[in-house]
Amino acid sequence: MSEGSSLKSFRDLRLIGKGSFGRVYRCIRCSDNQEYAIKEVNIKSMSQREREDAVNEVRILASVNHNMVIRYYDAFIENDRLFIVTELARGGDIGAKVKRHAARNEPMNEDMIWGFFIQTCQGLRSLHSANILHRDIKAQNIFLVAAREVKIGDLGVAKVTKGGMAYTQIGTPYYMSPEIWRRRPYNKKSDIWSVGCLLYELAALKHPFEARDERSLAEKVIRGVYPSIPATYSQDLSIMVNLLLQVDPAKRPTVDDIL
Numbered sequence: 001m002s003e004g005s006s007l008k009s010f011r012d013l014r015l016i017g018k019g020s021f022g023r024v025y026r027c028i029r030c031s032d033n034q035e036y037a038i039k040e041v042n043i044k045s046m047s048q049r050e051r052e053d054a055v056n057e058v059r060i061l062a063s064v065n066h067n068m069v070i071r072y073y074d075a076f077i078e079n080d081r082l083f084i085v086t087e088l089a090r091g092g093d094i095g096a097k098v099k100r101h102a103a104r105n106e107p108m109n110e111d112m113i114w115g116f117f118i119q120t121c122q123g124l125r126s127l128h129s130a131n132i133l134h135r136d137i138k139a140q141n142i143f144l145v146a147a148r149e150v151k152i153g154d155l156g157v158a159k160v161t162k163g164g165m166a167y168t169q170i171g172t173p174y175y176m177s178p179e180i181w182r183r184r185p186y187n188k189k190s191d192i193w194s195v196g197c198l199l200y201e202l203a204a205l206k207h208p209f210e211a212r213d214e215r216s217l218a219e220k221v222i223r224g225v226y227p228s229i230p231a232t233y234s235q236d237l238s239i240m241v242n243l244l245l246q247v248d249p250a251k252r253p254t255v256d257d258i259l
Contacts, residue, residue, distance in 0.1 A: 058072070068126065091143070094140070102206070116142065124255050134155060136172060177221075181218040208227075
């Protein structure tokens, strides 16, 4: 946590995104005239637990240094708000790209899909090797820094696992693993399931499991039955999706196995 920084250290703040917990701005740091992203988290109404989670995000981001993970630079608290300064991903997130392709009914190029997938796995390996679960891998948290270059971002719900297993139910419903829906302990293999959902989405331009309510979604995920990806893609891609979306976490590969 930085003592010296404040909002006055930045200029030209421009809102580029909103989430359940805060806003993200594009800005310029006065000291070096470089562009950054600032995530603003309102901690006034947060419980002590939620404040700890927010500060935990900063601590985890600061500990990770990998070229496939969004770079952390600084953090400070001002007026009951936590500000986290990170590298700016100019291309936005993969979720927006998926939506654009779906709107045009334009499938993604398979080489591009593999590229995004492999880079995401490389970033995830750096987290898993540090015993960090991301716990919210989804298209909106994979950021484009160049046309075909992506990085994992938003470690807001990441957790350094002590015994290798975590119990908190967290994440985005469409990407949540069967073990989380069952309220069972989960480990790194839960992130692997989420990556499987992401890979499927890149190919099919929709989620593998969709339903009108959470209960129906949970039932579908726990059964693990989903439509095939379009037949225009290779058998290798289909096999990889099937490997990752195994209901039994023990049958899913590790990120090292994948790479």
